Amino acid sequence: MATKTNYKLTKKDFNQINRRNLFFNQLGWNYEKMQGSGYLFLMLPQLRKLYGDHTPELKKAMKTHNQFFNTNPWVNTIIQGIDLAIESKEGAESLETVSGLKTGLMGPLAAIGDSIFASLLPAILGAIAANMAVQGNPFGVVIWLIANLIIMYIRWIQLPLAYREGTTLVTKMQGQLNALTDAATLLGVYVVGALVATLINIQVPFVAHIGKVTVTLQNEIDMILPKLVPGLLVGLIYWLLGRKKMTSTKAIFIVIIVAVVCSALGILGKG
Amino acid sequence: MHGNIMVWQVLLLTLYSMYQIWDELTIVSSLSQPVWAGLITGAIMGDVTKGLIIGGSLQLTVLGVGTFGGSSKIDANSGTILATAFSISTGMNASTAVAAIGVPVASLMIETDILGRFTNTFFQHRIDRLIDEENYSAIERNYLYGVFPWILSRGIPVFLALQFGGNFVSTAVKVLDTHLKWLSNGLATAGALLPAVGFAILLRYLPVKKHIAYLILGFTLTALFSTLYTNVQSLGTTMSTVSKGFAGSFNSVSMVAIALIGLGFAINEYKRNTEKQKLTELVSSYKDSSQEKSNDSEDGEIYGDED
Known part of the structure; x- marks a missing residue:
């Protein structure tokens, strides 16, 4: 050859x-x-x-x-x-x-x-x-x-x-x-x-009673900017992902735990 | 509604879980993606819609997660199979299933993925030896044996979970629906929030700083339009129940239209870039020719073939 x-x-x-x-x-x-x-x-x-x-x-x-x-x-x-x-x-x-x-x-x-x-x-x-x-x-x-x-x-x-x-x-x-x-x-x-503006169905179910006035927080937020909560949450997670030793899997579990806690406290809820 | 999944369903789902990793590795037809896993599992279990919802949610969660340089990634495909199968067989709420079954399974499967990749080293060593022995067909055979660690790394855990996990999951669903209502609500909230992680991961891989203006545009345009459309929709639906003469159909905001606006921006950017390239090339060729006094035009190298 x-x-x-x-x-x-x-x-x-x-x-x-x-x-x-x-x-x-x-x-x-x-x-x-x-x-x-x-x-x-x-x-x-x-x-x-x-x-x-x-x-x-x-x-x-x-x-x-x-x-x-x-x-x-x-x-x-x-x-x-x-x-x-x-x-x-x-x-x-x-x-x-x-x-x-x-x-x-x-x-x-x-x-x-x-x-x-x-x-x-x-x-x-x-x-x-x-x-x-x-x-x-x-x-x-x-x-x-x-x-x-x-x-x-x-x-x-x-x-x-x-x-x-x-x-x-x-x-x-x-x-x-x-x-x-x-x-x-x-x-x-x-x-x-x-x-971000369409697929994250999260809202704030918190309703404040101040004397006889009831304030629905989500309504107030919508007045500023609709979908502000999903936007802020994505920003927060984006920041979280940039931290040292953070992996996407860790971030997913942190989000689940935080979501459960916030939901129990009545701060976040499914939209 | 009990936690039992038929034997043929278990077998079909196990077979699919073994195929999907093969597809994921080399064929890449999209059949291994969570949305497809949801569709296929939903079809096998008899509830396509629920499968699509679970598959879609998990797809969004891992939107930006890819394997780079051979690292193991969260296996949302197997997670979707189990979440969909159990959600349908036990009547668990779809969002809850995503957070309670889909994600934990998906991350546990990283371990079996690593095991599979590790086991393949054995066949690699055999190939190293067989090259010296010049045994060509054995080289090819041992290479192909590599498929077994891969498909078993998915097939075994999925089979075991489907076969023996049913009772456990259906008990869990009962407890979640009665004593632990707060937890089940929380998991549903988590399921709804998980796409946010997917989007954030995706943004980490994209040049956000460079295109920040378009992030704001996409978000704000859609936020405004979707609110507008939703409001008009609920207004119209209420009106038509009140007044009989009032008719008309109301759709939600068209995502294709929103995407087309973005495509417009992208086309502009592409044109600007190619113009810029032509300019820099012109400038450099001008410099070349003035320095060397030669007529060697170098165009046609980058923009020679259109499209």
């Missing part, structure tokens, strides 16, 4: 990697190498075609791709596409370059992928779905499924694209994605503001 390989990936190869990526990526996730063995599993058949079975090159390649690896599971095949493009051109000699490329790309791509696919889209789609669901309407849930099917299609076509375009793809995407991320986060912040 020569070190330089001349195997070009075909549509069949791409489909095989994509199938493995869609159904089996992250199944081997573990604390030691995270997605490491997954990276190898996804392209093992292609590596065997590139280097040939039982060659020292293949062993070296398998070891290279069984190292620590962790990135966002929506964009990982971009890295694999670029990797395969280099390896099929340069062979086993490129493995050091490839391993640098992997570590170099997994961080930035995880940042882009996590902010768009892992938090922004699920947040917006989830908010719409949940908003409809709490009213007993399953339509928003179906919208989410459709949106994710579209994302799956994008995940499917990004691999051959990355293979063709190589490293230029990442730099090309960067500028456009920045503008898009900025606009999308703006929409995200705006939508959260709107959700």
Whole structure:
């Protein structure tokens, strides 16, 4: 077996990697190498075609791709596409370059992928779905499924694209994605503001009797600004989350305890 | 209305809980999200609406919670399955079920998640060894074995809880409804307040300071409109019962319309940004050409392909 390989990936190869990526990526996730063995599993058949079975090159390649690896599971095949493009051109000699490329790309791509696919889209789609669901309407849930099917299609076509375009793809995407991320986060912040005003059904049931005058506190608050209580509570929890050693799970339990106490005291109630 | 869940229901829900973690990890079809868990569990238990309400509430609670860098996150999906199943089988109030069952279960499941991730290290070590032995099919097989720690980390606790937890939950519901009314009210309040945590977590991940103006806009616009719509709605409903000639339908405020206003702002921002990029590129290419006196125009790199 020569070190330089001349195997070009075909549509069949791409489909095989994509199938493995869609159904089996992250199944081997573990604390030691995270997605490491997954990276190898996804392209093992292609590596065997590139280097040939039982060659020292293949062993070296398998070891290279069984190292620590962790990135966002929506964009990982971009890295694999670029990797395969280099390896099929340069062979086993490129493995050091490839391993640098992997570590170099997994961080930035995880940042882009996590902010768009892992938090922004699920947040917006989830908010719409949940908003409809709490009213007993399953339509928003179906919208989410459709949106994710579209994302799956994008995940499917990004691999051959990355293979063709190589490293230029990442730099090309960067500028456009920045503008898009900025606009999308703006929409995200705006939508959260709107959700705070609609989906937190909390009010102050406290009624004060001063002599013969009864003051319904909620009424007074509504005069200042409707939905002021939900707004303030979100602000309070936001502050709480920013404190040291605070995790989201802890915050959830603190909120439950405080809500039970305030409800028993008659300060807060379900709207 | 007793705490019993049929065997076939337990089995179906256990199967779904095992599928959902698989979906969550790699397929990501949204079927593993709490709203879907609510819908599916509700369908299996025979009350889709209640499932949607519980799933929706838990969805809002974890709106901003994602896994970053492989950390375990609160498992609201399993929490939804158990909260919905018990809420329907014991007649527990939906908001109470969210706070009393959904959240505690969801956070307990973090432990089994960690256990699953830990167990997978075993297969990783086998793969490390099999590479030296050049046993290709065994590498693939041992990789795929990784699915078992994952699905069992959800399937076992969900099965045990559904199978043996029913009596406990139905007793708890009885006590909550009679002796501990204050606690049950409190848990319902907590259930209604939990979305606030979800929104706050989400805001932590978003550039709030940069877009603070739009946070205020979204909140205030919606607060005003929703109050207006609710008032008109109650006014109209009362009017139509009083006067027979008065007819008309009154809807609550359209969230799609509110979101469209936001989309307008977002489109503007996108346009401004791309303009800015074009400008800076023009400036830099102008500088380049004046310094090097070459005609190498570098455009087409960022805004070369439209859309």
